[in-house]
Amino acid sequence: MNKPTVIIGASTNPSRYAFVAAKRLTSHNHEIIPIGIKKGVVFGKEILDIKDRPHVKNVDTITLYIGPAHQIAYYDYLISLKPNRIIFNPGTENEDFVQLAKKNGIESVYDCTLVMLSVGNY
Numbered sequence: 001m002n003k004p005t006v007i008i009g010a011s012t013n014p015s016r017y018a019f020v021a022a023k024r025l026t027s028h029n030h031e032i033i034p035i036g037i038k039k040g041v042v043f044g045k046e047i048l049d050i051k052d053r054p055h056v057k058n059v060d061t062i063t064l065y066i067g068p069a070h071q072i073a074y075y076d077y078l079i080s081l082k083p084n085r086i087i088f089n090p091g092t093e094n095e096d097f098v099q100l101a102k103k104n105g106i107e108s109v110y111d112c113t114l115v116m117l118s119v120g121n122y
Contacts, residue, residue: 002029002030002031003030003031003060003061003122004030004031004032004033004058004059004060004061005025005030005031005032005033005059005060005061005062005063006032006033006034006035006056006059006061006062006063006081006083007021007022007025007032007033007034007035007036007042007063007065008035008036008050008062008063008064008065008066008074008078009035009036009064009065009066010022010034010035010036010042010047010065011036011038011040011042011047011065012038012040012041012042012047016065017065017089017114018034018036018065019042020114021063021065021089021113021114022034022042022043022045023043024113024114024117024118025113025117026043028117028122030122032045033045033048033056033059034046034047034048035047035048035049035050035054035056036048036049036050037049037050037051050074050077053074053077053080056081059081059082059083059084060083060084060085061083061084061085061086061087062078062081062083062085062086062087063086063087063089063113064086064087064088064089064092065089065092066092067091067092068092068093068094068096068097071092071094071097075097075100079100079101079104079106082106083106084106084107085106085107085108085109086101086106086107086108086109087109087111087113087116088108088109088110088111089111089112089113090112093110
């Protein structure tokens with residue numbers, strides 16, 4: 001059950017939720033595409049620079065680990081990835097982005113990727 005997941009705000013810092021999510025997604029056999037502002041490698045995948053707006057195909061899920069103020073600059077880019085859904089983790093909730101996603105046929109979920117994985121509803 002592979003759901004290719006773009007992690008926005010990816011980090012190599014083990015104390016960050018984005019890092020823990022990368023670890024858990026990988027352990028649940030989901031392909032991860034880490035995208036962030038800092039270079040590095042997470043679980044064998046190079047963190048792509050969000051400023052380059054890397055082209056990614058076949059995205060099932062985008063999981064957000066950047067706050068609403070930082071999301072605005074990337075609305076069009078994230079919508080262009082054509083995900084099936086966007087997970088707004090705690091602290092990333094953004095009603096404007098939810099409405100934009102909805103207009104583009106993208107499901108928005110206010111939830112925690114880690115909890116969703118642990119209870120089996122990812």
